[in-house]
Amino acid sequence: MEQERHTEIVAGNRDVIVINRRSFFGTLVAIGSAGMGAFLAIPVLRYVLYPLYAKAAGTQWSDVGDMSEFTADKAPVRKTITFAQRDGWREVVSAQSVYVTRNAAGQLEVLSSICPHLGCSVSWQKAQNDFLCPCHGSVFEPDGKYVSGPAPRGMDPLPIRTKNGKLQVRFEYFRSNVPNQEKLS
Ligand code: FES
Numbered sequence: 448m449e450q451e452r453h454t455e456i457v458a459g460n461r462d463v464i465v466i467n468r469r470s471f472f473g474t475l476v477a478i479g480s481a482g483m484g485a486f487l488a489i490p491v492l493r494y495v496l497y498p499l500y501a502k503a504a505g506t507q508w509s510d511v512g513d514m515s516e517f518t519a520d521k522a523p524v525r526k527t528i529t530f531a532q533r534d535g536w537r538e539v540v541s542a543q544s545v546y547v548t549r550n551a552a553g554q555l556e557v558l559s560s561i562c563p564h565l566g567c568s569v570s571w572q573k574a575q576n577d578f579l580c581p582c583h584g585s586v587f588e589p590d591g592k593y594v595s596g597p598a599p600r601g602m603d604p605l606p607i608r609t610k611n612g613k614l615q616v617r618f619e620y621f622r623s624n625v626p627n628q629e630k631l632s
Contacts, residue, residue: 506530508608508615511547517555517614523548523571523578523589525560530618543618544568545605546578550590557605557616558591564598566623578602599626 509528517524523546531540544560546569562569567582577594578587585596593601606617622629 506532506618508610508617511545511557511607511614511616514609514612514614517547519549519553522573522576523558525571528616528618541618545616545618546571546591546602547614548590555607555614556590557607557614559603559605559618559621561603561620562598562623563600563603563621563628564596564624569602599624600628603628 507530509530511526511528512524525544525546527542527544529540529542531538533539546558546560548556548558550556560569561567562580562582562585564580564583564585567580569578569580569585569587572579576589578589578591579585580587580596580598583597585598586594587598587602588594591602591604603619603621605619608615620631622631
């Protein structure tokens, strides 16, 4: 055992610390193993934690219908669209209703049917020529402008474009019950 002594440190007259060769190499192997384990764990940790730092990807463009369906003299038309959203590892396919209408200048608009008050589905009333939310009675003009009721703003317009003769929309969600449109990711 005396031969294995590598170092002796004498502190004062009493304390003696002895590090023998076997424990020195044992410590080196332990440190090396821990470092290698941590190195190999990095990709696994990144994969496991990915949903925590990844932002939900926005929706893609969805077909609403042929442009020929939406003539200038028509009342708002209700359409159901489908779209995919990526949230962490999952891809969620959703369906939502929208209204195709025209603004005061005669330009096409697509409005979300989600009431900006607390999220009920708004209905078109042909006889009254307005939109009504059945939950708390908010009323909106044919172009989505606020008329009355507890909703803090008008119906939410959505981004639109035309492609190959089709009207397309990118569905978005907005914060409920706030006066200005705030997009949710
Ligand atoms: S949810 Fe539409 S008025 Fe309340």
